[in-house]
Amino acid sequence: MKGTILYGPRDVRFENRPDPEISKPTDAIIRISAACVCGSDLWPYRGIEPVKKPLMMGHEYVGVVEEVGSAVKNIKKGDFVVGSFCISDNTCEICRSGYQSRCVNGEFVSGTIGTQAEFARIPFADGTLVATSDRPSGDLIPSLLAASDVLGTGWFAADAACAGPGKTVAVVGDGAVGLLGVLSAKQMGAERIILMSRHEDRQKLGREFGATDIVTERGDEAVAQIKEMTNGLGAHSTVEAVGTQESMMQAIHSTRAGGYVGFVGVTHGVSIPGSDLFMSEVHLLGGPAPVRRYLPELIDLIVNGEINPGKVFDQTLPLPRVAEGYKAMDERRAIKTLLMPA
Amino acid sequence: MKGTILYGPRDVRFENRPDPEISKPTDAIIRISAACVCGSDLWPYRGIEPVKKPLMMGHEYVGVVEEVGSAVKNIKKGDFVVGSFCISDNTCEICRSGYQSRCVNGEFVSGTIGTQAEFARIPFADGTLVATSDRPSGDLIPSLLAASDVLGTGWFAADAACAGPGKTVAVVGDGAVGLLGVLSAKQMGAERIILMSRHEDRQKLGREFGATDIVTERGDEAVAQIKEMTNGLGAHSTVEAVGTQESMMQAIHSTRAGGYVGFVGVTHGVSIPGSDLFMSEVHLLGGPAPVRRYLPELIDLIVNGEINPGKVFDQTLPLPRVAEGYKAMDERRAIKTLLMPA
Numbered sequence: 001m002k003g004t005i006l007y008g009p010r011d012v013r014f015e016n017r018p019d020p021e022i023s024k025p026t027d028a029i030i031r032i033s034a035a036c037v038c039g040s041d042l043w044p045y046r047g048i049e050p051v052k053k054p055l056m057m058g059h060e061y062v063g064v065v066e067e068v069g070s071a072v073k074n075i076k077k078g079d080f081v082v083g084s085f086c087i088s089d090n091t092c093e094i095c096r097s098g099y100q101s102r103c104v105n106g107e108f109v110s111g112t113i114g115t116q117a118e119f120a121r122i123p124f125a126d127g128t129l130v131a132t133s134d135r136p137s138g139d140l141i142p143s144l145l146a147a148s149d150v151l152g153t154g155w156f157a158a159d160a161a162c163a164g165p166g167k168t169v170a171v172v173g174d175g176a177v178g179l180l181g182v183l184s185a186k187q188m189g190a191e192r193i194i195l196m197s198r199h200e201d202r203q204k205l206g207r208e209f210g211a212t213d214i215v216t217e218r219g220d221e222a223v224a225q226i227k228e229m230t231n232g233l234g235a236h237s238t239v240e241a242v243g244t245q246e247s248m249m250q251a252i253h254s255t256r257a258g259g260y261v262g263f264v265g266v267t268h269g270v271s272i273p274g275s276d277l278f279m280s281e282v283h284l285l286g287g288p289a290p291v292r293r294y295l296p297e298l299i300d301l302i303v304n305g306e307i308n309p310g311k312v313f314d315q316t317l318p319l320p321r322v323a324e325g326y327k328a329m330d331e332r333r334a335i336k337t338l339l340m341p342a
Numbered sequence: 343m344k345g346t347i348l349y350g351p352r353d354v355r356f357e358n359r360p361d362p363e364i365s366k367p368t369d370a371i372i373r374i375s376a377a378c379v380c381g382s383d384l385w386p387y388r389g390i391e392p393v394k395k396p397l398m399m400g401h402e403y404v405g406v407v408e409e410v411g412s413a414v415k416n417i418k419k420g421d422f423v424v425g426s427f428c429i430s431d432n433t434c435e436i437c438r439s440g441y442q443s444r445c446v447n448g449e450f451v452s453g454t455i456g457t458q459a460e461f462a463r464i465p466f467a468d469g470t471l472v473a474t475s476d477r478p479s480g481d482l483i484p485s486l487l488a489a490s491d492v493l494g495t496g497w498f499a500a501d502a503a504c505a506g507p508g509k510t511v512a513v514v515g516d517g518a519v520g521l522l523g524v525l526s527a528k529q530m531g532a533e534r535i536i537l538m539s540r541h542e543d544r545q546k547l548g549r550e551f552g553a554t555d556i557v558t559e560r561g562d563e564a565v566a567q568i569k570e571m572t573n574g575l576g577a578h579s580t581v582e583a584v585g586t587q588e589s590m591m592q593a594i595h596s597t598r599a600g601g602y603v604g605f606v607g608v609t610h611g612v613s614i615p616g617s618d619l620f621m622s623e624v625h626l627l628g629g630p631a632p633v634r635r636y637l638p639e640l641i642d643l644i645v646n647g648e649i650n651p652g653k654v655f656d657q658t659l660p661l662p663r664v665a666e667g668y669k670a671m672d673e674r675r676a677i678k679t680l681l682m683p684a
Contacts, residue, residue, distance in 0.1 A: 093575060094599050102599030102623050104574070232446070233435060248616060257436050257444030257629070263620070270616025274590060274609030281444050281629030287599070287620050 003117030004057040004322045009047030010330075012057065012323045020121035025071035026089075028125030030063035030081060034145045035116045036313065037325045037337045038085075039175050040266050045326050048268060056114025057322075058339075059085035060148040062141060063120070065131075072125045079131040082299060083122055084291035085109050085149040090127030100127070100292035108288075116322050116339060130295040132303065140302060142310025142338055146180065147298040150336065151309040152291030153264045154180030154241065155298065158188055160262030160285040161237035165189040170226050170234075171211070172251045173241030174202040176312040176336040177264060179209055181239035183309055186210025187301070190237070194229065196222055196250070202335065205311060219246050226254040234259060240286065243267045249276070257281040264289060313338040345459030346399040346664045351389030352672075354399065354665045362463035367413035368431075370467030372405035372423060376487045377458045378655065379667045379679045380427075381517050382608050387668050390610060398456025399664075400681075401427035402490040404483060405462070407473075414467045421473040424641060425464055426633040427451050427491040432469030442469070442634035450630075458664050458681060472637040474645065482644060484652025484680055488522065489640040492678065493651040494633030495606045496522030496583065497640065500530055502604030502627040503579035507531040512568050512576075513553070514593045515583030516544040518654040518678040519606060521551055523581035525651055528552025529643070532579070536571065538564055538592075544677065547653060561588055568596040576601060582628065585609045591618070599623040606631060655680040 003017040020029055035058050043049040065079045075081060087107045088100035095103050105124065113120055122128055136144060143151075154177045163169045163185035171181045174197035185193050186209060195211040196218070197203045203214050215225045227234055233256040240251035243265025251261050252272070263286030277284065301307045315334035317325050318341070325337030345359040362371055377400050385391040407421045417423060429449045430442035437445050447466065455462055464470055478486060485493075496519045505511045505527035513523045516539035527535050528551060537553040538560070539545045545556050557567045569576055575598040582593035585607025593603050594614070605628030619626065643649045657676035659667050660683070667679030 093573070097600045099600035099623060231435070243616075245616075258439045258441035267616030267620045272614040272616060272619070274585075274587075274612025274614060277614070277626070278605070278609045278629050281441060282627075284619070284626040285624075287623030 001118040002320070003114055006044055006051060006055040006057050008051050010045060012045060012326050014320050014322050017056070017117065020119050022067060022069045023121065024123060025069040026124050026126065027069045028065055028072055028075055028122050028129065029067040029119060030122060031066050031119055032061055032063045032115055032117060032341065033080070034141050035061050035319070035339045036145060037322070037329055037339070038149060039177065041326065042330055043266065043268065045330060055111045057110065058114045058116030059109035060145060060150065061115035061120065062145045062148065066119065068125060074126045075129050075131055080135050081129040081131050082144050082147050082295055083129045084152065084295065086288055086291065087123050088127045088292050089124045090292060095127065098293045099290050101288035101290040116319065118341065128292065130299060132299055136303065142313050143302040143308055144299065145338065146309040146312060147295060147302060149291060150176045150312060151180045151298060152294050153177050153289040154239070155184040155294050156289035156291070157181045157239040157241060157262035157264040158184035160260065161239050162260040163188045163190045163237045166191050167236040168192040168194065168230055169237040169239065170194045170196065170254045171239045171241065172196050172247045172254070173265060174199060174206060175241060178239065178241035179206055179312055180309050181241055182206050182211050183209040183307060185237070185239070187307055194226060194235065208311070219250055222250055223253040230256070236260070241265050243270065245270050248272065252277065252280050252282055255280070255282045259283070262286060312336045316340060318342045343460040344662070345456055348386055348393060348397040348399050350393050352387060354387060354668050356662050356664050359398070359459065362461050364409060364411045365463065366465060367411035368466050368468065369411045370407055370414055370417055370464050370471065371409040371461060372464060373408050373461055374403055374405045374457055374459060374683065375422070376404050376483050377661070377681045378402050378487060379664070379671050379681070380491060381519065383668065384672055385608065385610065387672060397453045399452065400456050400458030401451035402487060402492065403457035403462065404487045404490065408461065410467060416468045417471050417473055422477050423471040423473050424486050424489050424637055425471045426494065426637065428630055428633065429465050430469045430634050431466045432634060437469065440635045441632050443630035443632040458661065460683065470634065472641060474641060478645065484655050485644040485650055486641065487680065488651040488654060489637060489644060491633060492518045492654060493522045493640060494636050495519050495631040496581070497526040497636050498631035498633070499523045499581040499583060499604035499606040500526035502602065503581050504602040505530045505532045505579045508533050509578040510534040510536065510572055511579040511581065512536045512538065512596045513581045513583065514538050514589050514596070515607060516541060516548060517583060520581065520583035521548055521654055522651050523583055524548050524553050525551040525649060527579070527581070529649055536568060536577065550653070561592055564592055565595040572598070578602070583607050585612065587612050590614065594619065594622050594624055594626070597622065597624045601625070604628060654678045658682060660684045
């Protein structure tokens with residue numbers, strides 16, 4: 001089969017790789033129906049994360065089950081499945097507490113498995129994949145794919161930020177995750193959703209997803225703006241979806257005392273001053289999203305037409321042209337690139 | 343009247359200060375029945391926090407109301423009151439959400455008011471003080487005084503750490519706050535309470551307060567020990583009651599993914615690596631404890647004899663000898679020094 005390999009900064013290739021095989025009884029092999037490029041793929045692509053060995057790229061995926069190992073019970077050949085970007089057994093104590101992204105037997109799909117490919121071997125298939133009840137129509141594919149990470153991650157951020165009825169939610173970051181943080185906050189019933197964005201196309205999509213206000217300032221100026229909009233108090237809930245020092249501090253400072261920050265931007269070089277956090281007195285929770293926890297609910301919402309997160313994909317390419325997708329996202333010509341089998 | 347003033351490192355004096363007077367209709371004047379020295383008083387005493395101007399010391403207090411302003415409704419002359427170390431109106435949006443320590447009209451008692459004194463003016467008396475229903479007997483005074491900060495702070499940390507039934511709680515720090523974090527976790531129903539301590543007298547009191555296990559290691563070794571005791575997962579809940587880089591990271595690393603860290607040690611030079619927090623995926627909440635939120639409940643527990651936090655005081659001095667108390671705590675000869683009127 002063919003798959004995507006990153007050899008070094010800006011050197012991404014679609015080339016032959018060994019066909020995946022069942023190696024453990026809990027594995028499944030899936031034929032990828034759709035994959036995409038993630039903002040986090042750009043960290044190694046840009047050389048900000050060092051590429052020590054060739055990386056099998058891609059961790060967002062939907063597909064059809066081709067084969068299952070002898071111990072797999074909940075998934076069968078022919079099922080259409082949505083999977084999390086984190087492998088999880090979904091039975092350990094950490095999984096059962098809802099943190100499947102930190103499963104004691106967990107691993108990341110990115111780097112070793114890689115779903116920007118024709119096929120993929122998914123370990124712990126029962127604990128990682130969720131089958132839809134029917135084969136979904138083609139128009140649902142982008143949204144179901146989004147559930148795999150970018151929606152699940154925005155959802156986790158909004159959940160960690162305790163978005164809900166009566167709440168003012170601020171969203172730092174207008175990338176795909178930030179925008180789906182807006183959608184998630186809206187779905188959770190937030191009263192007011194302030195998106196921090198300076199890109200007109202993203203503002204537009206943000207408003208479509210439920211943003212009630214846009215703040216174009218950054219850093220301290222953005223914080224001042226949020227405070228002014230909230231009686232000087234700050235937001236109840238803030239979603240951080242960038243991962244830089246500025247965005248993290250902007251998120252913390254935009255939040256009122258006793259409020260909640262959900263951070264999901266993969267942190268790079270971020271250092272949080274303890275005294276700042278002490279005096280801000282906000283709840284802070286972040287990390288890789290436990291997408292598996294949310295998948296059943298998200299799939300239902302999508303299949304029932306209640307949310308349409310697939311709108312974040314503004315470019316579609318055939319999988320063999322994956323490198324063009326990286327380039328377009330790197331150059332900010334695309335918010336998020338969908339990859340379909342050739 | 344006389345009160346305690348810190349002029350510079352290790353220069354603490356008990357001397358004449360102007361008698362406090364009602365300056366706003368929401369003020370009360372109280373005659374201090376007991377005060378004490380706080381671990382946080384040692385930061386400026388040791389010169390770790392610069393002393394830019396003379397500081398009126400003391401922020402833990404119980405007392406009898408001498409006079410109230412015309413707008414005070416809930417407190418009257420002659421009442422015995424317990425107050426928070428943070429002034430709060432208890433009516434603003436932040437107070438109503440339970441974060442009275444970050445009241446929009448708030449201020450710290452320490453530095454400007456200072457309760458290591460004969461009398462004190464308490465602003466926003468209705469929102470800061472809680473009266474006991476009867477004049478408490480003398481043996482309850484130390485425990486009621488503890489509620490004012492050190493117990494309230496340990497309680498907040500345990501609450502922020504979600505201590506409760508079935509939970510394993512780790513406590514970093516065996517000072518008075520850490521020890522009362524143990525008591526709080528016990529009272530909240532925690533199943534297992536692991537106190538990190540290398541001082542025999544403090545271990546003993548910790549066990550009396552409810553600690554089931556003692557870890558004498560520090561840093562990474564302590565973390566390894568906690569992991570070993572918890573199936574490799576870490577504690578569900580961790581109380582951080584020191585405020586150093588080592589203690590903060592020890593607390594975060596001792597906690598399982600999805601677990602909770604409540605940090606109340608006043609952070610000094612602490613910097614939390616974002617990537618570390620991201621991959622730890624723990625809930626983090628800390629800051630000045632909103633003692634006022636807990637005071638009614640804590641007073642009830644004390645008056646009903648259910649908890650006896652006053653045991654943390656292992657030295658009692660007449661107020662005029664306050665400087666000896668600072669010295670004893672600085673030299674770790676005392677865990678916590680109680681000050682009684684001469």
